[in-house]
Amino acid sequence: MIDRNKEALLAVKPAVKKRVKQLRSEIEEHNRRYFVDADPVIPDVEYDALMDELRALEEANPELRSPDSPTMRVGERPSEGFAQVEHSAPMLSLDNTYNAEDLRDFDERVRKLIDLDTVPYVAELKLDGVGLALRYEQGRLVLAATRGNGRTGDDVTRNAETIDTVPKMLRGDGRHAPVVEVRGEVYLTYEGLAQMNEGQEERGDRIFANPRNTAAGTLKMLDTSVVATRPLQFVPFQLLFPERHGVLSQWKALAYLREATFTIPPHSRLCTRGIEEVIATVEELQNLRDSLPFGTDGVVVKVNEFEWYDSLGTTSKSPRWGIAYKFPAERKTTRVESIFLSVGRTGAVTPIAFVEPVGLAGTVVRRASLHNADEVARKDVREGDTVWIEKSGDIIPYIVGVVKEERPKSAKKFVMPDVCPVCGEALDRPDEEVVTRCINPSCAAQVRGRMIHFASRNAMDIDGLGAKVVDTLVTEGFAKSIADVYRLKHEDIVNLERFAEKSADNLIAGIDASRNRPLDRFLHALGIRHVGRTVAELLAGAFGTLEALRKADVESVAAVEGIGPVIADSVVHFFSSEGGRALLDDLLAAGVAPAPVVRGESVDGALSGKRLVLTGTLPTWKRSEAKRAIEGAGGKVVSGVSKATDYVVAGESPGSKLAKAEKLGIPVLGEGELMELIAGGGA
Numbered sequence: 001m002i003d004r005n006k007e008a009l010l011a012v013k014p015a016v017k018k019r020v021k022q023l024r025s026e027i028e029e030h031n032r033r034y035f036v037d038a039d040p041v042i043p044d045v046e047y048d049a050l051m052d053e054l055r056a057l058e059e060a061n062p063e064l065r066s067p068d069s070p071t072m073r074v075g076e077r078p079s080e081g082f083a084q085v086e087h088s089a090p091m092l093s094l095d096n097t098y099n100a101e102d103l104r105d106f107d108e109r110v111r112k113l114i115d116l117d118t119v120p121y122v123a124e125l126k127l128d129g130v131g132l133a134l135r136y137e138q139g140r141l142v143l144a145a146t147r148g149n150g151r152t153g154d155d156v157t158r159n160a161e162t163i164d165t166v167p168k169m170l171r172g173d174g175r176h177a178p179v180v181e182v183r184g185e186v187y188l189t190y191e192g193l194a195q196m197n198e199g200q201e202e203r204g205d206r207i208f209a210n211p212r213n214t215a216a217g218t219l220k221m222l223d224t225s226v227v228a229t230r231p232l233q234f235v236p237f238q239l240l241f242p243e244r245h246g247v248l249s250q251w252k253a254l255a256y257l258r259e260a261t262f263t264i265p266p267h268s269r270l271c272t273r274g275i276e277e278v279i280a281t282v283e284e285l286q287n288l289r290d291s292l293p294f295g296t297d298g299v300v301v302k303v304n305e306f307e308w309y310d311s312l313g314t315t316s317k318s319p320r321w322g323i324a325y326k327f328p329a330e331r332k333t334t335r336v337e338s339i340f341l342s343v344g345r346t347g348a349v350t351p352i353a354f355v356e357p358v359g360l361a362g363t364v365v366r367r368a369s370l371h372n373a374d375e376v377a378r379k380d381v382r383e384g385d386t387v388w389i390e391k392s393g394d395i396i397p398y399i400v401g402v403v404k405e406e407r408p409k410s411a412k413k414f415v416m417p418d419v420c421p422v423c424g425e426a427l428d429r430p431d432e433e434v435v436t437r438c439i440n441p442s443c444a445a446q447v448r449g450r451m452i453h454f455a456s457r458n459a460m461d462i463d464g465l466g467a468k469v470v471d472t473l474v475t476e477g478f479a480k481s482i483a484d485v486y487r488l489k490h491e492d493i494v495n496l497e498r499f500a501e502k503s504a505d506n507l508i509a510g511i512d513a514s515r516n517r518p519l520d521r522f523l524h525a526l527g528i529r530h531v532g533r534t535v536a537e538l539l540a541g542a543f544g545t546l547e548a549l550r551k552a553d554v555e556s557v558a559a560v561e562g563i564g565p566v567i568a569d570s571v572v573h574f575f576s577s578e579g580g581r582a583l584l585d586d587l588l589a590a591g592v593a594p595a596p597v598v599r600g601e602s603v604d605g606a607l608s609g610k611r612l613v614l615t616g617t618l619p620t621w622k623r624s625e626a627k628r629a630i631e632g633a634g635g636k637v638v639s640g641v642s643k644a645t646d647y648v649v650a651g652e653s654p655g656s657k658l659a660k661a662e663k664l665g666i667p668v669l670g671e672g673e674l675m676e677l678i679a680g681g682g683a
């Protein structure tokens with residue numbers, strides 16, 4: 001008996017192990033898309049479902065636990081390149097509720113604790129955004145931080161400063177207490193997202209699917225100039241330490257914030273007659289939902305009078321003075337007409353369901369992404385099936401599940417084909433990955449996708465080479481690889497569809513004008529995995545020339561401030577791969593010569609040409625201040641310790657970087673020594 005059980009256990013293990021590995025890889029991929037590209041591809045509910053499944057498997061099989069697992073990271077998804085800020089009070093989230101009965105229970109608990117018959121509440125729309133904490137000193141904005149894990153968040157002050165509805169100065173200067181702290185939500189309106197997507201489409205870049213995720217990703221971008229182009233908005237929902245301002249209730253707090261020039265949540269309501277009035281208000285707001293210019297996920301209900309907050313207290317997770325009522329997600333059924341496979345520029349093959357058009361949350365839905373073969377298999381979606389589709393803040397809806405009773409007898413299980421639907425070559429799916437790829441580098445679908453990206457405005461910016469022209473060139477056989485574009489001649493294209501003498505001249509001129517674009521644009525254009533605009537700029541700034549970057553090893557790429565090991569790996573892998581080398585040689589041979597980028601701003605100072613690593617907490621300088629001081633003296637701050645590091649500046653709890661510096665014999669400085677060095681004292 002025991003032996004047989006053991007056998008069964010052993011038999012099930014490889015499958016579980018494989019699934020855990022798969023889940024981790026899939027979640028990491030989503031994390032990277034979320035952080036590196038600021039463009040997640042799956043809705044949050046599905047991301048959460050993956051995390052839940054992984055957590056459950058790890059709990060059931062403790063030997064599979066690993067410190068590298070994404071489940072081991074608390075709070076929001078990882079971020080690099082921002083200083084950490086401790087919140088002056090924890091940023092807790094309210095308990096959720098989904099029906100009127102729960103609201104009545106909440107009210108009963110409140111009334112019992114504070115011994116009142118009728119409690120006045122404030123009901124506010126909960127905008128579908130991401131939390132932000134603002135700190136004003138003498139009326140001036142000095143700090144903006146993300147929620148992070150609730151206790152510490154990322155310092156995103158420079159990004160927050162670009163948001164129109166975040167006041168830089170509070171109105172009524174001198175009237176405010178020395179410190180004013182405000183918490184609220186950063187969000188994008190539907191129109192704002194549509195505007196962004198218009199620009200993205202024009203440039204042939206990716207479309208953003210979800211306003212909330214896009215807002216969250218944007219807030220955590222390293223390049224403030226990009227953040228400034230995006231129409232982020234802010235609404236406050238909490239005035240911290242209201243007693244400092246003589247404010248006694250949430251309703252008065254909203255008035256105070258409005259007076260200070262914040263835009264408070266629209267349709268906020270003071271419900272003096274208790275919970276039944278709140279429930280009526282919630283229903284009213286839910287009916288308004290479709291006509292609102294932004295996404296909402298519910299209504300937040302708060303006890304109005306602050307004097308009760310102390311006696312109500314908080315649980316370990318949430319305050320007891322408020323509750324969040326969540327609107328149900330919008331769902332409809334429709335029929336899957338066909339499942340189509342789309343091949344992207346990276347070769348990723350994505351199944352897409354074409355559905356009978358159906359109206360959902362203000363748009364007509366015609367297609368829904370099925371993400372990957374596992375996803376289709378898990379939901380068992382078949383052509384001809386009636387399916388539930390849902391939108392939870394996303395522009396592109398997703399399929400929740402199949403109405404099995406309505407499945408036609410003839411419906412066949414979806415099978416991922418073995419060969420690419422475009423080029424007919426064998427498809428590849430590594431064991432631990434969820435994505436099936438066409439690995440034929442000359443697959444027309446990939447060449448087309450890569451070429452559109454290569455020519456797009458943020459990349460090589462080739463005038464006249466848009467999606468339709470690329471289509472023509474690829475189908476006519478004039479462009480089998482990106483480099484072929486640079487070999488095009490007037491006589492090749494003048495007779496093609498869509499071309500005449502003048503447009504052919506213009507295209508050739510546009511192509512020629514792009515031959516010497518700066519290195520950062522060229523790197524972005526290559527479409528190396530994980531290398532978007534920001535990373536391309538960091539790489540170009542650090543290495544200066546293509547030759548230098550081609551020779552770099554993983555360690556030196558990872559040592560660039562803002563670049564982590566995953567990106568470094570991907571970059572070095574590209575430059576050492578056969579395909580990558582062939583493409584570069586081909587481009588150079590065809591007359592492309594990316595212009596070198598001047599490394600940083602060469603400031604003449606005591607630290608000119610020196611590379612420094614900061615680790616631990618310095619006694620007086622914040623990390624950002626130390627960085628500025630070093631750069632001001634001509635030095636450069638890098639993130640990883642390597643032989644090329646000149647100094648390591650160590651503060652309290654320095655971590656492994658100090659040990660590595662000692663091992664490599666690199667001089668270690670304290671804050672005082674650094675200050676002396678910058679002042680020109682020498683070391």
Ligand SMILES: [Zn+2]
Pocket residue numbers: 343420421422423424425438439440443444445
């Ligand atoms: Zn293919």
